[in-house]
Amino acid sequence: MPEGLITRALSSFYYVKSNNHLWECKARGLFKKHQITPLVGDRVIFEEINDQQGYITEILPRKNELVRPPISNVDQAVLVFSVAEPDFNSTLLDRFLVHVEKAGIPSLICLTKLDLIEDSTIIDEKMDVYQKMGYKVVKTSSKTKNVEELEKELEGKISVFAGQSGVGKSSLLNALIPSLQLETAGISPKLGRGKHTTRVVQMIELPSDGLVADTPGFSQLDFQGIDSNTLGRYFIDIDQFSDRCRFRGCLHVKEPGCAVKEAVENGEISAERYSHYLDFYEEVKEKEEKKWR
Known part of the structure; x- marks a missing residue:
C-alpha cells in the first residue's frame, strides 16, 4: 500500500499527498478504538479505494507533535x-x-x-x-x-x-x-x-x-499535559540555573537558596519572564488541586 503525507484535515477527512497526487481519506475505525487521531504532518500508509479516495490504515512513528x-x-x-x-x-x-x-x-x-x-x-x-x-x-x-x-x-x-x-x-x-x-x-x-x-x-x-x-489563531492556551513540578524545565532561562539551587527539585517559588530567584535579582533572568513563570505555576497548581479534590 502507498505511503503519503497528511497535508490537511477537515472534519473526519484527511487529505493525503503521495507522488504529487492528493487522496481524500478517512481513518479506519481502529484509530477511534485506540483514541488515536491522525494529524496534519503525519506520514501514513493508506489503502486506495479509487484514484481520489482512500482509507488510512497506519500512522508511521512521529518525531514530535x-x-x-x-x-x-x-x-x-x-x-x-x-x-x-x-x-x-x-x-x-x-x-x-x-x-x-x-x-x-x-x-x-x-x-x-x-x-x-x-x-x-x-x-x-x-x-x-x-x-x-x-x-x-x-x-x-x-x-x-x-x-x-x-x-x-x-x-x-x-x-x-x-x-x-x-x-x-x-x-x-x-x-x-x-x-x-x-x-x-x-x-x-x-x-x-x-x-x-x-x-x-x-x-x-x-x-x-x-x-x-x-493554523487557526486563538487568544488562550492552557497547560494541558504540563505539571507544576516540571514547568520550569520549559523556561530555558530558568532551567539553566535550576541545578545551582540549594535543594534538589526546587520549584523556584518560596524555597531558600534558590539560584533562579537570585539570578532574577541580579538581572540574569528577565523579571517579566519570571513573573510569567510564577503565574503559570499557580495556574497549573490550581488545576492539579481541583483534580484531586
Missing part, C-alpha cells in the same frame, strides 16, 4: 506575534514557548506589522531578552513585503505558523506566495482582537522548497 495547534513532524515552530493591532503579548508568547519546548521543537519568533509603529525601542528591548536565550527573531511587514529573512528561515523545512488571532499569519503567507490569496481580516473593534480567518490546519508548499502549516 503539538496538541494546539494539532500537528506533527515539524522542523520548527514559527511563533507569529504582531507589534500592534493586536499589541504584542509577551504572556502568550511565553505560553507558546512552554508548549513548544515541551514538544522538543525549535522555535522561531516572527514579529509582524512593523509598519504600524514608528519607534521600535520597547519591542527591541523585549526581543533582546529572547535573543540572549538563543531564540532567533525575525521582523516582518507583509504590507511592505519585508519577508526575505523569514523566507530564508523557512527554506527546506517543514514549519508550523502559530499565534494569536489577527497577527497576520495568512497575510505573511500571501506575501511569501503572492498567488495564494488566503482570506485575511483585521481587528474586531468591538472585541479588540483578531478575527479568525484560517479555520483548518493545512500544509502549504513554498517556492523555496519548504512546507508551512497555516
